[in-house]
Amino acid sequence: MASCKYDWPPAGQLGLIGKKTDRIDGPAKVSGRAKYSYDINRPGMLFGKMLTCPHAHAKVKSIDVSPALRHPGVKAALVIQDVGSEIQWAGDEVAAVAAVDFATAEDAVRLIKVEYDVLPHLVREENLSKDGDRAKSAGEQKVGDPDKAFADPEAVVSEGFYGAPVITHCCLETHGNVVEWGGPDSVLTYSSTQNVSGIPSQLGAALRAKKINVQDGNIETICQYIGGGFGSKFSIDRWGVVAAELSKQAGGKPVKLMLDRGEDLEVAGARPSYFGHVKASAAKDGSITAWHSETWGTGGPGPSGVPPVPYVLTGIPNIYKKHTSVSTNIGPARAWRAPNHPQACLMTLAALDDLAAKLNMDSMEFFKKNILLAPTYLVKTYQEEFDKAAELSEWSNRWHPRGDKTPGHLKRGLGVSFHTWGGRGHAGSCNVIVRPDGSVTVQSGTQDLGTGTRTVIAVVAAETFGLPVEAIQVEIGDSRYPFDGASGGSTTVGAASAWTRRGSVDALNQLFAAVAPSLGVQPNQLEARDGKVQVQGDSSKSLSWKDACAKLGAKTIHTMGKNPGPCELDSVGVGGVQVADVTVDTETGLVKINRLVAVQDCGLVIDKLTAESQVYGGLIMGVCYALFEEKIMDQTIGRMLNANMEFYKLAGIGDIGGELIVHMMTGPGYDNRGVIGLGEPPVISPGAAISNAVANAIGVRVSQLPLTPARVLAALAKGAVA
Amino acid sequence: MRKKREKKEAALALSRRDFLKGAGVTVSGGLLVGSSAAAAEAAVSENVVGPGPVPITLRINGENHRLSLEPRITLLDALRDHLNITGSKKVCDRATCGACTMLMDKKPVYACTVLAIEAEGHDITTIEGLAKDGQLSPVMEAFWKNDAQQCGFCTPGFVMACTAFLMKNSDPTLEEIEKGLGGNLCRCGTYAGIRRAALEAAKAMKGAQIHG
Ligand code: FES
Ligand code: FES
Numbered sequence: 001m002a003s004c005k006y007d008w009p010p011a012g013q014l015g016l017i018g019k020k021t022d023r024i025d026g027p028a029k030v031s032g033r034a035k036y037s038y039d040i041n042r043p044g045m046l047f048g049k050m051l052t053c054p055h056a057h058a059k060v061k062s063i064d065v066s067p068a069l070r071h072p073g074v075k076a077a078l079v080i081q082d083v084g085s086e087i088q089w090a091g092d093e094v095a096a097v098a099a100v101d102f103a104t105a106e107d108a109v110r111l112i113k114v115e116y117d118v119l120p121h122l123v124r125e126e127n128l129s130k131d132g133d134r135a136k137s138a139g140e141q142k143v144g145d146p147d148k149a150f151a152d153p154e155a156v157v158s159e160g161f162y163g164a165p166v167i168t169h170c171c172l173e174t175h176g177n178v179v180e181w182g183g184p185d186s187v188l189t190y191s192s193t194q195n196v197s198g199i200p201s202q203l204g205a206a207l208r209a210k211k212i213n214v215q216d217g218n219i220e221t222i223c224q225y226i227g228g229g230f231g232s233k234f235s236i237d238r239w240g241v242v243a244a245e246l247s248k249q250a251g252g253k254p255v256k257l258m259l260d261r262g263e264d265l266e267v268a269g270a271r272p273s274y275f276g277h278v279k280a281s282a283a284k285d286g287s288i289t290a291w292h293s294e295t296w297g298t299g300g301p302g303p304s305g306v307p308p309v310p311y312v313l314t315g316i317p318n319i320y321k322k323h324t325s326v327s328t329n330i331g332p333a334r335a336w337r338a339p340n341h342p343q344a345c346l347m348t349l350a351a352l353d354d355l356a357a358k359l360n361m362d363s364m365e366f367f368k369k370n371i372l373l374a375p376t377y378l379v380k381t382y383q384e385e386f387d388k389a390a391e392l393s394e395w396s397n398r399w400h401p402r403g404d405k406t407p408g409h410l411k412r413g414l415g416v417s418f419h420t421w422g423g424r425g426h427a428g429s430c431n432v433i434v435r436p437d438g439s440v441t442v443q444s445g446t447q448d449l450g451t452g453t454r455t456v457i458a459v460v461a462a463e464t465f466g467l468p469v470e471a472i473q474v475e476i477g478d479s480r481y482p483f484d485g486a487s488g489g490s491t492t493v494g495a496a497s498a499w500t501r502r503g504s505v506d507a508l509n510q511l512f513a514a515v516a517p518s519l520g521v522q523p524n525q526l527e528a529r530d531g532k533v534q535v536q537g538d539s540s541k542s543l544s545w546k547d548a549c550a551k552l553g554a555k556t557i558h559t560m561g562k563n564p565g566p567c568e569l570d571s572v573g574v575g576g577v578q579v580a581d582v583t584v585d586t587e588t589g590l591v592k593i594n595r596l597v598a599v600q601d602c603g604l605v606i607d608k609l610t611a612e613s614q615v616y617g618g619l620i621m622g623v624c625y626a627l628f629e630e631k632i633m634d635q636t637i638g639r640m641l642n643a644n645m646e647f648y649k650l651a652g653i654g655d656i657g658g659e660l661i662v663h664m665m666t667g668p669g670y671d672n673r674g675v676i677g678l679g680e681p682p683v684i685s686p687g688a689a690i691s692n693a694v695a696n697a698i699g700v701r702v703s704q705l706p707l708t709p710a711r712v713l714a715a716l717a718k719g720a721v722a
Numbered sequence: 723m724r725k726k727r728e729k730k731e732a733a734l735a736l737s738r739r740d741f742l743k744g745a746g747v748t749v750s751g752g753l754l755v756g757s758s759a760a761a762a763e764a765a766v767s768e769n770v771v772g773p774g775p776v777p778i779t780l781r782i783n784g785e786n787h788r789l790s791l792e793p794r795i796t797l798l799d800a801l802r803d804h805l806n807i808t809g810s811k812k813v814c815d816r817a818t819c820g821a822c823t824m825l826m827d828k829k830p831v832y833a834c835t836v837l838a839i840e841a842e843g844h845d846i847t848t849i850e851g852l853a854k855d856g857q858l859s860p861v862m863e864a865f866w867k868n869d870a871q872q873c874g875f876c877t878p879g880f881v882m883a884c885t886a887f888l889m890k891n892s893d894p895t896l897e898e899i900e901k902g903l904g905g906n907l908c909r910c911g912t913y914a915g916i917r918r919a920a921l922e923a924a925k926a927m928k929g930a931q932i933h934g
Contacts, residue, residue, distance in 0.1 A: 026866035027858055029874030030881055032809020032849035039808035047803075102803060103792060172813045172821060172875040172909045227811070227875030228909050261814050450872030450910050613869045613915065620911030645814040645907065653913040654900035660914045 004567035048257030049105035056121035056638025076249035091266035144318035149290035163275035173227020176258030195486035231335030232269030271336035274343035299333030307344035315373035338680035403699025415692025419684035423677030425494025426485030432503035446484035452610030490677025494570035503561020589709030593657025603676035622686020783851030809849035820906030864923035870915030
């Protein structure tokens with residue numbers, strides 16, 4: 001028996017949880033029926049378009065939208081940033097129009113007259129000595145006595161420079177909304193958002209600040225499907241507020257205002273860069289003794305974030321670290337899947353992999369030896385995961401000391417990395433409804449980013465009620481449903497599974513109370529399984545689910561499930577280990593992935609299919625930033641040179657390599673921890689693992705991501721073994 | 723050719739409309755690939771339409787739709803904005819990602835880079851046309867069962883590209899699939915599922931007639 005009434009059923013009794021369940025919204029998506037915000041067409045809808053600033057840093061000297069307003073077909077126009085406003089990045093929005101169709105809006109926006117006073121800008125930060133007073137200390141920290149540790153004549157010391165540039169989110173659905181006024185005091189938004197429940201209050205506050213009076217309760221946000229977010233879509237954003245203003249000006253008509261691809265890449269999300277010099281030392285036996293890092297990065301005009309180094313191995317006895325944040329005129333940073341972790345992981349595990357090479361140690365052995373420096377609660381997980389990853393990657397057969405010595409221009413190498421993430425469920429809630437006809441609905445103002453939220457809710461409810469997944473109707477993506485937190489930081493699956501479980505158990509107990517008299521037992525002697533409500537241990541005394549629900553008479557059961565709440569259903573703190581196996585062509589500099597292995601824990605897995613898809617997705621997104629992605633800024637013109645998808649490169653299906661192996665750590669020691677989020681962890685390690693594999697193959701470190709042919713060839717030419 | 727034209731446009735920093743305004747548009751085949759707007763203007767004579775709206779009939783999923791559209795409107799925008807057929811997605815709008823893939827006379831095209839007037843007289847099939855009466859096509863079924871989707875925004879384009887590819891090559895190797903679907907991009911990282919889905923769909927479709 002469960003010791004706490006909402007507890008997950010014991011492992012042996014799970015019917016659906018932990019198995020593979022097909023996405024319940026899969027048919028809608030594969031058939032094109034799923035309606036994303038970008039797909040919403042409303043009667044009388046206008047199309048919005050914004051005018052953006054071509055300068056990286058400037059002040060608005062004059063601005064006049066009246067020529068746009070006079071253009072035939074234009075129904076509204078407004079100034080976003082008036083005279084005197086200081087623009088901090090190219091692509092920032094200064095004015096907007098709404099017109100009868102998109103082409104007319106594009107024409108009209110070009111009629112707007114703006115003059116700027118152009119100011120000096122900085123858009124490249126990788127050379128800290130040139131960053132001047134744009135560079136500000138973001139703090140330093142000292143543990144133990146690093147100077148003494150490095151001075152130890154017995155110490156083996158390795159030094160190197162490592163870095164990763166700014167990259168973008170590049171969600172395939174750009175940012176934007178369709179907004180309309182249903183009357184003087186009510187607004188409806190179709191938003192491409194990771195934060196359905198949070199958008200109304202953001203929009204309400206922004207509109208009230210502009211003296212447009214509307215109460216949060218009269219704002220409804222809908223997002224049934226979203227084409228990617230990755231941390232960049234928590235906010236209504238300026239363009240959402242602008243759409244509401246344009247709509248108001250046009251008498252409440254719906255306004256669709258989606259960014260175009262160039263705008264999206266330039267302004268709607270950047271992951272901060274991270275560069276740095278690292279010195280690390282170990283004793284001859286391989287025990288790490290000291291860490292010294294001086295790092296910097298940019299997150300645009302605001303702070304860059306401070307990646308947590310040394311990553312995972314926080315117990316290194318002697319540490320000095322210092323970080324500098326460089327303020328630049330690039331688009332602002334947004335949370336990018338596992339904020340700060342991929343950068344910290346690269347900086348730490350590339351530097352320590354170089355130290356292992358200097359020690360002539362097998363890097364897997366080296367990290368296993370030092371894993372006791374990780375937080376205690378993760379040590380056992382990592383130990384088991386290292387072994388699994390070694391097995392799946394055939395590490396002991398395939399690993400060789402640094403530099404593949406086989407003749408020819410194709411060099412093969414292996415690299416390992418590991419990572420951690422929190423992932424506890426956020427605060428949120430749902431309604432569970434059980435009707436006399438036997439139908440079951442779960443409603444929540446949550447969202448499904450493609451992670452499988454709908455499916456997770458259906459699996460948990462179905463498991464609890466002893467019903468098939470198809471019997472559960474899941475309604476999400478509307479702020480009118482009970483509040484749920486934003487989907488960020490891998491917090492959704494923990495929350496959604498917990499509030500569904502609590503709401504469903506309460507509903508089931510109400511049903512048991514209604515059914516018990518007719519079966520002549522107490523409610524607590526009943527159980528729900530295989531589509532029946534039956535007496536525990538006596539399936540001959542049972543009612544079909546439908547007949548059981550009919551006992552409710554005219555009464556429909558409504559319960560509310562909440563998180564946090566009683567009983568430990570979710571948890572926090574996962575570990576993962578990844579291995580990359582690559583071949584580098586030393587003539588062309590091309591890196592080819594032979595195999596990627598991901599071994600990942602996330603506590604109790606709800607749907608193994610969508611969980612594995614998360615890990616595959618993380619690996620592939622990792623290949624993208626390891627090999628291809630970079631927001632290339634031009635210091636002369638102050639603009640992004642590759643604000644399009646030809647030159648802002650993502651991996652294609654042919655770029656991901658031969659074999660992707662995903663192994664979820666499940667069973668005793670994992671399942672009993674409860675549910676933990678999985679969105680972020682698998683994307684953290686690929687950069688470091690692939691960089692380490694390339695170093696292992698060619699014998700030199702390519703210091704910066706992405707590992708483009710040019711960088712690989714330059715590293716080979718320099719021949720500098722880090 | 724189309725791509726070349728787009729690049730030319732970008733280089734001239736002209737919008738589609740400026741370009742077509744200056745050039746006029748011939749309705750009879752062989753659209754503009756001229757070296758400059760002026761040369762193009764000289765090359766056209768009586769068959770000029772636009773820049774204002776012109777009547778267009780599009781045959782989509784077996785049904786005729788009469789529209790009045792400016793010649794600069796792309797096939798993708800015509801369907802998405804004027805006919806509310808939104809399964810095909812607008813992602814790069816520049817022939818890079820494949821999210822807008824439709825079939826034109828059974829051949830895949832990037833609808834963001836085909837003008838609606840170019841599509842007149844051709845049979846257009848969209849993702850909506852593959853799922854007859856709500857029944858998933860074999861490719862759709864395979865994408866679903868292999869979880870070859872996360873956010874799903876790239877999925878309709880991939881399903882269309884995969885359908886067209888398998889019509890040409892019903893027994894592909896993995897390498898052929900990777901080449902055949904190399905014109906589509908996914909941000910969520912679903913390629914592992916897509917590889918499995920394409921192989922499975924090929925098996926399921928062997929000998930079966932693809933509708934659309
Ligand atoms: S939207 Fe047409 S190819 Fe990308
Ligand atoms: S599933 Fe999201 S872009 Fe492919």
